[in-house]
Amino acid sequence: MDTSLPLELQEIIFSSSDTTLSRKINRMETKGILRKLAPKIYTPNMIEEPREIIQRNIFSIIGHLYPGAVLSHRSAFEFKPTATENLFLTYTYNRKVALPGVILNISKGTLKIDGDNLFTNELYVSQKERAMLENFQQTRKLGSDSKTLTIAQLEEKLEQIILVKGEEGLNRFRDRSKEIAGKLGMKLEFERMNKLISAMLNTKPSKLLSSPIAKARAFGTPYDAARITLFEKLFLALQQPFPVIDEPYQNPLAYRSFSFFEAYFSNYIEGTRFKISDAKQIIETGQPIAARDEDSHDILGTYQLVSNRAEMAKTPSSPAELLEILSYRHKVLMKARLLANPGEFKMQNNIAGDTTFVDHTLVRGTLTKGFDFYRTLEEPFAKAAYIMFLISEVHPFNDGNGRIARIMMNAELSKARQSKIIIPTVFRIDYIGALRQLTRRTDPHIYIRMLQRAHIFSGIIKGEQIDELQLILEKSNAFKEGDGDILKIIN
Structure with a gap:
């Protein structure tokens, strides 16, 4: 969102504590040239469905409403809502916020650490090692309602590291993850990930593996x-x-x-x-x-x-x-x-x-x-x-x-x-x-x-x-x- 533009040219407009701006937004809404999409969120786009507008601007919206939040867990890999419209964030409290087309699942946790990347506005995204650890957290929910990817999907992401950077690159990834796990209090998550990596590198039993490509590597026949x-x-x-x-x-x-x-x-x-x-x-x-x-x-x-x-x-x-x-x-x-x-x-x-x-x-x-x-x-x-x-x-x-x-x-x-x-x-x-x-x-x-x-x-x-x-x-x-x-x- 470019705040230097006139309001009528900004697709997403946020309510403001500034009295002058707040009154202007109210007048535009009364005249029918602005409409409310969700609490504190307006748009001059009177044609498209609210869900389409929200989904297109969701990361700017998050950065404005929850400054310092971290796009985390599976969302740090996928960068889009799941099939059931879920996005997962780490912030200073727990909350679920339903917006048109997107459900924000906000979990209380550690905000940005060294290595996490600024994404847009004041929204950050978990670095790959942190995101991998987050995805090894246990959760009761399944499928697209789950904040974590499946073990098979995680194995395939680890396999991609091997393909691009070799086994040495995966070992460096593991070392960095161990360091981050200490900062985030994710010792158990690291242990789960470490067992999987060891199995893929054939140093632990391959029965731990789920995806066909990870099993193939463990048995000595990895494929493209x-x-x-x-x-x-x-x-x-x-x-x-x-x-x-x-x-x-x-x-x-x-x-x-x-x-x-x-x-x-x-x-x-x-x-x-x-x-x-x-x-x-x-x-x-x-x-x-x-x-x-x-x-x-x-x-x-x-x-x-x-x-x-x-x-x-x-x-x-x-x-x-x-x-x-x-x-x-x-x-x-x-x-x-x-x-x-x-x-x-x-x-x-x-x-x-x-x-x-x-x-x-x-x-x-x-x-x-x-x-x-x-x-x-x-x-x-x-x-x-x-x-x-x-x-x-x-x-x-x-x-x-x-x-x-x-x-x-x-x-x-x-x-x-x-x-x-x-x-x-x-x-x-x-x-x-x-x-x-x-x-x-x-x-x-x-x-x-x-x-x-x-x-x-x-x-x-x-x-x-x-x-x-x-x-x-x-x-x-x-x-x-x-x-x-x-x-x-x-x-």
Whole structure:
């Protein structure tokens, strides 16, 4: 509230002990240009409902009516009323005040201490350590009437500290909380919190824990909860029938020829680019080009995996098998790139542009948890689309993640005798854009449609020899840089 404005321009006006101002407020109310919302609270807003006005200005109202109050308990985390319109404050007395749209639950307690933050006007908010202790107080009320969050919610907040600041950061949080507990007389609350932290760090029995993510950490398989939510959204969108696109290669030679371009385009997407003739030489001789040893092995390793029908019939039946298959295929793919630690999951975080992938400490847990959705899917295309995004989004290795993701996708289709999917150069922008839409905007439909288009295209690439397939791909503009139409009809 800006008190320098004329009264008629202030959305919230408070009664005053100033006689002149008090009379002016009374005259404005009598004229119908001001109305009373609650005791001592007025507004010139004659259109909106009182509850909407109060809720929008609630923190300024609290700071004015209860100067020095502390927004505390669950409200210090949520910064909004609960579903039953409750806000929780610490002040110099106990009281419940019902305003339109908000119920103020005021508890007598210690006002601001060092570290608490000024929020607005003269309203403070509990610092995170204090708020956590407050939420470990015992209360008889449940749900949105309770001044405390659930234990599961508190565990998830502690888990977020670990994700951002590591276990050392959580230990610093615990030390600071212990110090604050001494000032506030919250020894019992600290003991409850300390037991929970110890359980999460696996120094006390994990049976104390409630939330799935905290239990996962205690058992040594912590996961990225936000990514699991994203995977669930894709899983739900994949609950539909998809057209069966039979594989266009009917004999081993045709399968290997198709696999050549599968390997060629998969590497081209990642920046490993060769002339077709050079790539053919690498595959035919099994030998790298001298000047490009590592790049040559990338092409060769990819081809060795995707051209082997027996290998491409292997799909995981358990989380442990998923990790095993990923490790083996990565070892084959990246065998010439020792700095990529072939077959080993990443030991540090990786970033692409402004996208940060799953934390290296959460890779195994996130893949394990994400496998729950994969195993439930039945349609081969649905399983292929899901596992490709799962691997791409987790990014479990230092390098080679995109290629491994596409290999895992095509193994699902090859096992079901459906056409594998190639992502030609002309479709690269669509492919990357669809992945980003799912990652950043949680929109799975663009991603699914993109893969369906690529699947339809791949299903019409028929021929036994590499040269024969190359002509078909050239006619379809598959090798062109930039955006294009991969569904061009091939005569």
